[in-house]
Amino acid sequence: MPTASLNIDILLDNLELAIRQQIGERKLHNPLLIGIHSGGAWVARHMHLRLGISEPLGLLDITFYRDDFSQIGMHPKVKTSQLPPHLEGRDIILIDDVFYSGRTSRAALNEIFDYGRPSQVVLAVLIERNGRQIPLQPDCRGIRIDLAEGQRIKLTGPDPLGIEIQDLAGVAA
Numbered sequence: 681m682p683t684a685s686l687n688i689d690i691l692l693d694n695l696e697l698a699i700r701q702q703i704g705e706r707k708l709h710n711p712l713l714i715g716i717h718s719g720g721a722w723v724a725r726h727m728h729l730r731l732g733i734s735e736p737l738g739l740l741d742i743t744f745y746r747d748d749f750s751q752i753g754m755h756p757k758v759k760t761s762q763l764p765p766h767l768e769g770r771d772i773i774l775i776d777d778v779f780y781s782g783r784t785s786r787a788a789l790n791e792i793f794d795y796g797r798p799s800q801v802v803l804a805v806l807i808e809r810n811g812r813q814i815p816l817q818p819d820c821r822g823i824r825i826d827l828a829e830g831q832r833i834k835l836t837g838p839d840p841l842g843i844e845i846q847d848l849a850g851v852a853a
């Protein structure tokens with residue numbers, strides 16, 4: 681059972697504003713938007729439209745870059761990464777839905793740097809929650825929330841329809 685719901689449109693508005701500020705402050709030139717599969721891809725699609733960027737959106741599947749890859753089973757569901765061949769010197773806005781431990785962002789950065797050496801990378805997330813495990817943090821966020829132990833953020837599809845804070849104790853296994 682959800683204990684609270686978050687308004688997606690308000691979070692998307694906040695994130696768009698925060699990204700526009702970063703573009704100005706850091707003087708991002710012709711930024712390339714990259715969404716992390718799967719939750720980051722829909723957020724990135726919204727930002728891509730809202731910011732009116734004509735270059736196709738980049739998409740990143742971090743499965744092979746996960747630090748727990750050896751433990752995630754024999755048949756991981758892998759989507760293809762779609763990135764321009766040259767990231768050298770580019771200004772990149774890397775987008776995810778939820779920032780939690782920081783490990784997904786670490787994996788995404790490693791993959792990006794294997795394609796080339798960007799000039800700048802800005803990390804933008806719809807929701808930043810507590811629980812960081814490594815020294816990375818987003819530059820832009822739609823909201824920052826502190827969850828209690830045993831709570832999680834659940835995005836309900838499609839696209840998504842809703843964002844709920846759930847008590848894990850109330851979620852069927």
Ligand SMILES: O=c1cc[nH]c(=O)[nH]1
Nearest residue numbers: 746747748783784787
């Ligand atoms: O590398 C990663 C990415 C997400 N979650 C993990 O535990 N490790």
